[in-house]
Amino acid sequence: MSRYIATRILSSLVILWIVSLVSFLLMNLLPGDPSFGIGGIESTPESLAAIRERLHLNDPLMERYFRWLFNALQGDLGLSLINQVSITDQFARRLPATIELGVLSLLVVVMVAIPVGVLAALRPGSKREVTASTTMIVGNSVPEFLTGIALILLLGLELDLLPVGGYVSIGEDPIENLKRMAMPVLAISLTATTLLMRQTRSAMINVLNDDYIRTARAKGLRERTVIIRHGLRNAMIPVVTIFGFQVGLIFSGAVITENVFAIPGMGRWFVESVVINQDFAIIQNVVMFFAVAVVFVNLLVDLSYPLLDPRIRAGRETA
Amino acid sequence: MSDGTAPQAAPPLLSLSGLAERPWYRALRAILRVYVRNRPAVVGAVILIGFGIVAALAPLLAPADPLQTEQTREAVFNSPSWDHLAGTDRLGRDVLSRAIFGTRIAWQIVIVAIGIAVGLGVPLGLLAGYVGGKLDELVIMRVVDAVMAMPGLILILAVVGATGPSLTNTMIIIGVVWAPGYARLTRGIVLSIKQEVYIDAARAIGAPPARIMRRHMLPNVIAPVMVLASLSAAGIILTEAGLSFIGAGVQPPTPAWGGMVAEGYRTMLTRGAWPLVAPALGIILLVMSFNFVGDGMRDAMDPRLRNVR
Numbered sequence: 001m002s003r004y005i006a007t008r009i010l011s012s013l014v015i016l017w018i019v020s021l022v023s024f025l026l027m028n029l030l031p032g033d034p035s036f037g038i039g040g041i042e043s044t045p046e047s048l049a050a051i052r053e054r055l056h057l058n059d060p061l062m063e064r065y066f067r068w069l070f071n072a073l074q075g076d077l078g079l080s081l082i083n084q085v086s087i088t089d090q091f092a093r094r095l096p097a098t099i100e101l102g103v104l105s106l107l108v109v110v111m112v113a114i115p116v117g118v119l120a121a122l123r124p125g126s127k128r129e130v131t132a133s134t135t136m137i138v139g140n141s142v143p144e145f146l147t148g149i150a151l152i153l154l155l156g157l158e159l160d161l162l163p164v165g166g167y168v169s170i171g172e173d174p175i176e177n178l179k180r181m182a183m184p185v186l187a188i189s190l191t192a193t194t195l196l197m198r199q200t201r202s203a204m205i206n207v208l209n210d211d212y213i214r215t216a217r218a219k220g221l222r223e224r225t226v227i228i229r230h231g232l233r234n235a236m237i238p239v240v241t242i243f244g245f246q247v248g249l250i251f252s253g254a255v256i257t258e259n260v261f262a263i264p265g266m267g268r269w270f271v272e273s274v275v276i277n278q279d280f281a282i283i284q285n286v287v288m289f290f291a292v293a294v295v296f297v298n299l300l301v302d303l304s305y306p307l308l309d310p311r312i313r314a315g316r317e318t319a
Numbered sequence: 320m321s322d323g324t325a326p327q328a329a330p331p332l333l334s335l336s337g338l339a340e341r342p343w344y345r346a347l348r349a350i351l352r353v354y355v356r357n358r359p360a361v362v363g364a365v366i367l368i369g370f371g372i373v374a375a376l377a378p379l380l381a382p383a384d385p386l387q388t389e390q391t392r393e394a395v396f397n398s399p400s401w402d403h404l405a406g407t408d409r410l411g412r413d414v415l416s417r418a419i420f421g422t423r424i425a426w427q428i429v430i431v432a433i434g435i436a437v438g439l440g441v442p443l444g445l446l447a448g449y450v451g452g453k454l455d456e457l458v459i460m461r462v463v464d465a466v467m468a469m470p471g472l473i474l475i476l477a478v479v480g481a482t483g484p485s486l487t488n489t490m491i492i493i494g495v496v497w498a499p500g501y502a503r504l505t506r507g508i509v510l511s512i513k514q515e516v517y518i519d520a521a522r523a524i525g526a527p528p529a530r531i532m533r534r535h536m537l538p539n540v541i542a543p544v545m546v547l548a549s550l551s552a553a554g555i556i557l558t559e560a561g562l563s564f565i566g567a568g569v570q571p572p573t574p575a576w577g578g579m580v581a582e583g584y585r586t587m588l589t590r591g592a593w594p595l596v597a598p599a600l601g602i603i604l605l606v607m608s609f610n611f612v613g614d615g616m617r618d619a620m621d622p623r624l625r626n627v628r
Contacts, residue, residue: 141607248470
């Protein structure tokens with residue numbers, strides 16, 4: 001059991017290490033010279049050289065990599081290339097909006113997807129099931145930004161129920177904060193919900209065909225007990241497995257949606273750094289943030305398997 | 320391969336009656352029979368073909384030049400009319416024509432990106448599964464895990480940050496990021512058939528590994544890869560549309576659907592939503608068709624699901 005936990009933690013660290021190496025090399029080996037972006041059109045070869053010197057761009061690659069890694073582990077993410085402000089400070093300012101978006105979206109996704117997925121699995125082939133699975137595919141085909149725009153047109157302009165964008169922190173005004181979060185959260189949740197719903201549905205269909213379900217029914221258990229205690233509990237493993245993926249999907253959704261609704265979070269910052277500023281220092285740190293978040297959730301998922309499946313608890317790793 | 324008893328006559332290559340006896344042909348017929356019973360999947364396939372035709376014949380079908388601007392007060396932000404069926408945008412360009420040419424961009428990205436993903440992923444998966452050992456466990460699968468652990472859009476954005484946005488970059492990056500999925504699928508299949516008797520037999524008669532992978536393993540991979548391709552086509556279009564929407568994908572004035580929506584969105588609150596309606600419908604319809612086709616193919620090919628309906 002402790003061996004299982006140790007392997008999972010170790011392999012998470014390995015993945016993060018690979019991501020850090022890849023994102024660092026990507027930013028530093030591909031063509032493009034950040035000093036030019038900082039110096040601007042009027043820069044001379046001398047001023048460019050001075051900028052390169054100041055940014056330590058002339059140091060050996062590996063030295064720079066380990067300096068970044070070492071400082072980052074101590075909470076110092078360095079300075080942005082464009083205006084030389086502390087990236088750690090910016091992180092602190094950008095993080096709350098994105099974390100709130102993510103947590104609220106995940107809540108909506110789980111609370112809608114799992115019950116509906118179970119219901120859709122109960123009678124495969126029935127009209128309700130076919131409608132549900134068709135709706136899932138349709139919902140799965142609309143990109144977050146179009147959902148967002150449709151919500152703005154409907155709830156924001158037509159019905160005038162909600163403000164169409166911007167961000168107010170939860171400490172400042174909790175009600176206004178929720179009002180402004182409602183549409184972005186809905187836009188992000190739609191895709192993730194349909195995916196989790198499909199996963200729940202197919203896991204439940206598989207499980208409900210198993211012999212022990214027939215046994216449970218045969219010994220006279222109530223249908224509710226059969227479905228929840230015997231069905232859902234066993235169907236949870238494949239459902240929980242895609243949680244890490246779900247969180248990734250929600251973050252991707254946040255990157256897009258923050259741009260639709262003008263929310264000053266990590267996603268908007270990331271896009272600004274990529275599209276407008278090409279600020280490598282910010283990009284590599286933001287990528288690491290998303291990687292740490294997703295890998296951490298995946299680790300939690302792995303660690304939850306022993307709780308869900310006694311076979312793993314007993315140390316027989318079959319999956 | 321001779322089975323050691325009597326030499327058999329080679330089956331005629333181009334005979335239709337011979338075709339009907341081939342096992343793969345019979346399997347295909349069986350799959351098709353299930354597929355055509357799935358109405359959304361058939362409708363999806365028809366729509367896909369329609370979009371394909373529109374993409375191929377875009378210059379003939381588009382009523383106007385997609386790049387032709389007309390910046391007068393009367394020509395911009397028109398609602399749909401007989402002259403401009405989908406209205407005009409902020410530069411007075413015909414939205415329908417741009418959406419029609421956008422179909423081309425969408426297909427181009429899907430085809431090139433999937434080509435790259437399959438071309439990289441399937442050989443890697445074959446290699447990882449067949450050779451196994453350290454190459455598999457320590458190198459290929461670790462990289463695959465690391466890439467797949469990252470949300471695709473974020474990984475792609477990071478690469479765009481390094482390379483700069485363009486149509487070519489978008490296609491290549493999406494293809495590379497999608498490749499690990501194909502590698503993992505292929506490896507899984509190879510591992511599951513590695514111990515089959517016919518693989519042992521091929522090895523026993525001295526077939527080299529490259530031949531075993533190509534002739535005996537690859538055919539098992541084709542059908543699942545086709546399903547994955549159809550489903551990932553949907554994801555690729557969504558990703559590309561998202562990238563172009565935030566300005567990190569195909570750059571204006573090239574008419575990509577995501578970029579058109581972004582342009583329309585910027586003026587939506589003041590000038591109305593008409594410029595983004597046609598490209599938005601294009602994205603939704605094409606993605607939905609790919610999803611329905613992929614779903615139909617999977618249901619038709621997976622014998623376990625076949626009995627469910």
